[in-house]
Amino acid sequence: MKSQKTKTKKHQKQNQKPPTEQGEETPSEFAFTVTKVAVSQICRSVGFKAAESSALETLTLVAAKYLQQLASRAASYSHVAHRSESNLVDLTNALNDVSSGQGFPGASALNRNCMLDSGVLKEIAGFVRHGCEIPFAKPIPRSKNAHANSVCCKKENDRGSRSLHLHIPKWLPAFPDERSYNKECQGPVCNRSEKLWENSEFPEGERFNFGGYKWEVLGGDLAKEREKVRFKIGVKGNNGVGFGVDLRNGVCRGGKRVRWNVGDVIDDDQHCLFKPRRSLS
Amino acid sequence: MNHNNNFQQSSDGRHDDDAALTEFLSSLMGYTPTIPDELVEHYLAKSGFQCPDVRLIRLVAVATQKFVAEVATDALQQCKARQAAVVKDKRDKQQKDKRLILTMEDLSKALREYGVNVKHQEYFADNPSTGMDPASKEE
Numbered sequence: 001m002k003s004q005k006t007k008t009k010k011h012q013k014q015n016q017k018p019p020t021e022q023g024e025e026t027p028s029e030f031a032f033t034v035t036k037v038a039v040s041q042i043c044r045s046v047g048f049k050a051a052e053s054s055a056l057e058t059l060t061l062v063a064a065k066y067l068q069q070l071a072s073r074a075a076s077y078s079h080v081a082h083r084s085e086s087n088l089v090d091l092t093n094a095l096n097d098v099s100s101g102q103g104f105p106g107a108s109a110l111n112r113n114c115m116l117d118s119g120v121l122k123e124i125a126g127f128v129r130h131g132c133e134i135p136f137a138k139p140i141p142r143s144k145n146a147h148a149n150s151v152c153c154k155k156e157n158d159r160g161s162r163s164l165h166l167h168i169p170k171w172l173p174a175f176p177d178e179r180s181y182n183k184e185c186q187g188p189v190c191n192r193s194e195k196l197w198e199n200s201e202f203p204e205g206e207r208f209n210f211g212g213y214k215w216e217v218l219g220g221d222l223a224k225e226r227e228k229v230r231f232k233i234g235v236k237g238n239n240g241v242g243f244g245v246d247l248r249n250g251v252c253r254g255g256k257r258v259r260w261n262v263g264d265v266i267d268d269d270q271h272c273l274f275k276p277r278r279s280l281s
Numbered sequence: 282m283n284h285n286n287n288f289q290q291s292s293d294g295r296h297d298d299d300a301a302l303t304e305f306l307s308s309l310m311g312y313t314p315t316i317p318d319e320l321v322e323h324y325l326a327k328s329g330f331q332c333p334d335v336r337l338i339r340l341v342a343v344a345t346q347k348f349v350a351e352v353a354t355d356a357l358q359q360c361k362a363r364q365a366a367v368v369k370d371k372r373d374k375q376q377k378d379k380r381l382i383l384t385m386e387d388l389s390k391a392l393r394e395y396g397v398n399v400k401h402q403e404y405f406a407d408n409p410s411t412g413m414d415p416a417s418k419e420e
Contacts, residue, residue, distance in 0.1 A: 027323075031320060031323050031324070034317070034320050035316070035320060038315050038316045038317070038320070038346075039349055041315050042315055042346060042349045042350050042353060043349075043353045043383055045315075045350070046350055046353040046354050046357055047354075047357050047381060048353065048356075048357060048360075048381050048382065048383045049380050049381045049382065050380060050381075050382045050383070051382060051383035052382065052383060052384050052385055054385055055383045055384055055385045055387075055388045056383065058385065058388060058389075058392075058399055059349065059352065059353070059383070059388060062352070062392060062397055063345055063348065063349045064324065066345055066348050066349075067316075067321065067324045067325075067341065067345045068324050068327065068328045070341055070344060070345070071324060071325045071327075071328035071329070071330035071341065072328040072329060072330070074330055075328060075329040075330045075331070084331055085331045085332055085333070086330055086331060086332050086337070087332070087334075087337070088306075088337060088340075091337055091340060091341065095344060101395065101396045102394070102395065114298075116298075116299075116302060117298050120344075121302065121305070123347070124305075124340070124343055124344055124347055125301070125302075125305040127343065127346075127347045127350075128305065128308065128309070128312055128343055129308075131350070133312060133313055134315045135313040135315070136313075136315055136316070136317040139317075140317050140319045140320070
C-alpha cells in the first residue's frame, strides 16, 4: 500500500510544472507528502497499526517544523560566527537548544564541558546503534533544479578555476564566467543562458527596431583597459538638438558631463542610443 | 573536514569521547535514515543551512527521526494506557477496537510534553463512529 502511495506521488512530481493547475503539487506539498510517508513509516516501526489522517498530518507538520527549527538555529549559530557553512558545533548547539525543553544528561553543565561532549549527541548515537534501520519506501529522484540552484555545488565547480589563481584568498567570491570578461573565450559557442542579465532581453550585438528607432545594443563585456569616456548632457550638438541635465552638482561630483543628441538616434548611420559617445569637448 | 578540525582542536584529553564521536559520525555514512537525504536537504536549504557534508545532513535526519519516534512512542503509551483503563468486562466487547491506532487524542497528549499544544478539530470523516453516542458505538 505504501509503495503504491509513493508511486502516485512520483507520478505527480513528474508532471509537476505549473503549480496552478489542478491536481498538481507544489514543491512544498510534495515535500509534505514525502515527509508524511516517512513519518508513517516511523509510526509503524514504533508499533502503531493504523493512524487517523489528521493525527498523521499533525505529526508530519510538527516533524517538519522541528527539522526547520533545527536547521535555522544551526544556520544562525554559524552566521554569528561569521561563517556561511554550518558545522558540527553549530548543529550540536542547535540540538542542545531544541532539546532543552525536555532536558538531557549534561544539560546543566553545558558551558563547562566540551561542546561536542553533548548528551544529545550521545542519545542520538545510541538511537542509531540500537534502533533498527528503516530506509525510506522508495528512492527519490534528485531534482535537477536543486542541483543548479545549490550554492554548494556551484562552489565545488569553482574550485577548479580557482586552482589557477592560487594567490587569491579563498574567502573572496569566485570570478564570474570567463566569457563575460575575456574576449578570446567568446565565440559561436557562447551560450545564451550564461550571458549577463543586462543583455538577457536583447540578442547580443544585434540591431533591431524598437519604437521607430533602431537601437544598437552593445555587449556587456568590458575590456580590461578602457579609454576614458566622457558624457555630455545639455550641450547643443553639431547635428541635433541636445537636452539634458547638468550633473556637476549632487550625485556626480566628478564633474562629468553626459551628452546625448537626439539627432544621433534618428540618424541611420549612427545608432548609438546606448553607445557612449566620445565627447568632443 | 571543517568540523573535524574544530573537533580535534577543542577536545584535547578526551580521546575516548572523541573516538566515539568520530566513530558515530563515520557510522552515519553507512546508515540510511527513514527521512531521505533529499527531503532533509530541501528543508535545510529552505532554512538557510548550508553544508556540503553528508554526515551532518544525516545527523539532522536522525535527530528528527528520533524526535518523531519519541513522540510516537509516547502516543503509543497513551493509547495503551487508555485501553488498559477500560473496565475488564467491557474489554472483551472492545476487543475489536483494541487495534493500535494513532489518534489525535493520544498525539495531543504526547505532544504536550514536548511543548506543542495541539488543539485540533476532530473531523467526523476521520472516524465513522465519531459523534455517535457511546451506547450505539459498542454494538
